[in-house]
Amino acid sequence: MLILVTNIHYLLNVRQSNELLRGKQMQQLPTIENAYLVIKNGIIEEMGSMNNVPEKHFDVVYDAKHASVLPTWCDSHTHIVFAKTREQEFVDKLHGLSYADIAARGGGILNSAAALQATSEQQLYEAAKKRIEEVMQLGTGAIEIKSGYGLTVADEIKMLRVIQQLKASLPIPIKATFLGAHAIPLTHRNNKQGYIELVINEMLPIIAKEQLADFVDVFCEHNFFSVTDTEIILEAAYKYSLRAKIHANQLSVSGGVEVGVKHKALSVDHLEDMNEKSIHALANSNTIGTILPTAAFFLRMQYAPVRNMLNENCALALASDYNPGSSPSGNMNFVVALACIQNEFLPEEAINAATINGAFAMNIENELGSITVGKKANLIFTKPIPSVAYIPYHFGTPVIDKVMINGNWI
Ligand code: NIG
Ligand code: FE
Numbered sequence: 094m095l096i097l098v099t100n101i102h103y104l105l106n107v108r109q110s111n112e113l114l115r116g117k118q119m120q121q122l123p124t125i126e127n128a129y130l131v132i133k134n135g136i137i138e139e140m141g142s143m144n145n146v147p148e149k150h151f152d153v154v155y156d157a158k159h160a161s162v163l164p165t166w167c168d169s170h171t172h173i174v175f176a177k178t179r180e181q182e183f184v185d186k187l188h189g190l191s192y193a194d195i196a197a198r199g200g201g202i203l204n205s206a207a208a209l210q211a212t213s214e215q216q217l218y219e220a221a222k223k224r225i226e227e228v229m230q231l232g233t234g235a236i237e238i239k240s241g242y243g244l245t246v247a248d249e250i251k252m253l254r255v256i257q258q259l260k261a262s263l264p265i266p267i268k269a270t271f272l273g274a275h276a277i278p279l280t281h282r283n284n285k286q287g288y289i290e291l292v293i294n295e296m297l298p299i300i301a302k303e304q305l306a307d308f309v310d311v312f313c314e315h316n317f318f319s320v321t322d323t324e325i326i327l328e329a330a331y332k333y334s335l336r337a338k339i340h341a342n343q344l345s346v347s348g349g350v351e352v353g354v355k356h357k358a359l360s361v362d363h364l365e366d367m368n369e370k371s372i373h374a375l376a377n378s379n380t381i382g383t384i385l386p387t388a389a390f391f392l393r394m395q396y397a398p399v400r401n402m403l404n405e406n407c408a409l410a411l412a413s414d415y416n417p418g419s420s421p422s423g424n425m426n427f428v429v430a431l432a433c434i435q436n437e438f439l440p441e442e443a444i445n446a447a448t449i450n451g452a453f454a455m456n457i458e459n460e461l462g463s464i465t466v467g468k469k470a471n472l473i474f475t476k477p478i479p480s481v482a483y484i485p486y487h488f489g490t491p492v493i494d495k496v497m498i499n500g501n502w503i
Contacts, residue, residue, distance in 0.1 A: 096132040096470075096500060097151040098162070102477065104128035104140060105163040106448055108463040113381065113453045114445050116406035122441035122481060130162065132470040135499035140464060160494055161478050163444065165234025165265075165471040166425035167451030167462050170338070170362050170383055172239050172272075172416035173228075174221040174255050176208035179417045192392050192419065193344060197316070201418055202242065202276040209242040209252065217255045225263055228415070228423040229503055232493050234265050234471030237338075237412075237455050239310055241272030245280075246295045249273050253305035264498050265471065268455045270338055271296070271306035274318050274326050289322055293329040301333035307456070308359065309335040313349030320348040327356045338454070342366045343388070354378040360410065360454045364397040365389050372398075376405035381454045384438075384446070385414040386431040392419050399436040410454040411438075411446040430488035440482045470500040 104125040112118075129146045131139040139147065182195050182204070195201050209217065225236060238256045243249035249271070256269040273292040281288035300306050309330035311323045318326070327337050336359045341349025343363035350371040353361040361375065362383035375382050384397045402409060411432050415423035429447050432438040438446065452462025460469050474495040478484065484492055496503050 094134055094153070094500065095151050096153045096155060097146070098130040098132070098155045098157050099146065100143065100159055101128040101130060101157045101162050102126070102159040103161040103481065104130060104464055105161060105481065106444065106463045107140060108449065108465050111458050111463070111465070113408050113458075114450055115408035116403055119403060119409065119442040119445050119450075120439060122444055124481075130464070132500045135470055135501070137464060137466055137468050137470050139466065157474060159477050161475045162464070163473050163475070164448045164461065164463055165473055165496065165498070166232050166447050167235045167455060167457065168228070168233045168413050168415070168423065168425055169237045169360065169410055169451045169454035170385060170412035170414050171236055171423060172241060172414070173224050173236065173423060174217055174238055174240075174252055175205055175242055175417050176212040176217060176220075177205065177417065178421060179204060182418065186392075193316070196276070199279065203279060205242045205417055206244045206248070206276070206278060210245065210248050214251050214255055217252070218258050221255060221259055222263065224415070224423065225259065228425070229265060229498065230496060231424050231426060232473045232496055233423065233425055234496070234498060235267070235452065235455060235457055235461050236265065237268040237270060239270040239272040241275030241310070244273070244276065244278040246291065246299070249296050250299055250305065253300060257305060266455070266457050266460060268307045268457070269305060270308040270310045271300050271330075271335065272310040272312070274311040274322065276312065276317060285322070289325060292326060297329055297333060301335070306335055308338045310338050310340060312340040313347050313352060314340065314344055315347060320352045323349065323352050324356070327352070331356070338362060342371060346371060350375055354380050359456065362412070363388065364402070365395050367398055367402070372402055372405050372407070375402065376407045381408050381410050381450060383410040383412050383454055384432060384436060385412055385420065386436055387422055387428055388414045388419040390431055390435065391421070396435045399432070399438055403442070408450060409446050410450040411443060412451060412454070426484075426492065427488065430485040433485040434488065440485050443485060444481065470497055472497040
């Protein structure tokens with residue numbers, strides 16, 4: 094099937110080479126104005142100016158009528174498999190409790206774990222599939238999903254099997270991350286070491302044998318897992334070739350950034366609380382910093398100091414953190430808008446962070462993240478927009494007209 098798309102106002106993020114963008118490079122959003130695009134069997138085949146449209150037979154010609162086209166969002170950090178929403182905790186927060194207060198009294202992640210343990214694989218699968226289909230309509234064309242609401246051997250494996258089923262049944266790339274070290278379960282309240290041993294000696298070998306995960310994650314935070322705990326888990330996971338994506342510096346300067354960098358993590362995520370040392374460590378590494386502005390927004394916490402990080406030449410991605418506790422939304426359009434409004438990303442930087450750098454943060458940069466010959470035709474078609482800046486500027490208002498996945502409208 095050969096498709097020609099004509100009359101594209103702006104074709105955004107057109108790249109010949111695949112390079113992780115850092116610092117000032119993130120300001121460049123290569124664009125073809127008044128463009129055409131050719132798609133062959135779901136793969137980008139060719140693009141250029143409307144003055145040079147190839148003259149050959151196309152099975153379908155689609156007139157974009159001055160819509161703009163950009164690669165779909167690569168959402169590289171979510172917890173989209175969960176059993177129950179947690180709006181009661183949201184109300185508790187409105188009454189003055191903090192995220193840490195709620196966690197300390199057995200709510201939060203432990204609340205989600207109790208619900209997940211009581212829910213079947215099939216129910217979890219169906220609910221997560223529906224959520225993914227919803228965010229695909231909002232322009233997400235690849236997604237990473239973490240375990241971490243199981244917290245027992247059987248339930249962590251159950252979560253990862255759900256993700257495996259989602260991979261098999263949905264048309265977008267999905268990556269699975271094993272986050273056994275998300276919280277210390279009540280069964281091990283006074284025996285964290287015992288739980289870490291369970292993660293390393295019982296969960297990891299099964300996960301590796303059944304190839305249930307692509308990455309490993311640890312919530313490196315005071316009252317959760319320390320730098321030493323994190324190191325022990327990362328070292329064990331590397332033996333099974335699982336690269337790390339760490340929850341770091343969300344509630345405090347936890348040392349998570351430095352330990353992630355030391356162990357060549359693919360990404361360190363959150364980064365709301367950064368000091369000079371952690372920014373410096375990240376800037377001088379190949380580890381991506383993934384910013385999750387909707388989590389800071391929803392928890393009413395400080396926003397990651399993005400300008401300082403970009404000035405130091407960090408490579409940054411943007412993701413939704415979709416989960417029932419700290420970011421009950423997977424709308425990447427709002428993530429991009431909020432990233433500009435609160436983290437002070439420039440529009441071009443935010444779009445790069447949510448597309449090409451997000452693809453790098455999932456190891457799918459050869460398939461997605463830019464308009465590049467040979468990559469998948471996972472594309473957002475906007476309503477007519479006057480400029481790139483209009484995308485984050487017009488926050489909360491749907492800017493997407495249609496979404497294409499593998500060359501098909503969804
Ligand atoms: O990324 N911080 C740890 N994990 C999640 C929240 C999980 C939850 O509250 O259920 C996060 O914000
Ligand atoms: Fe998270």
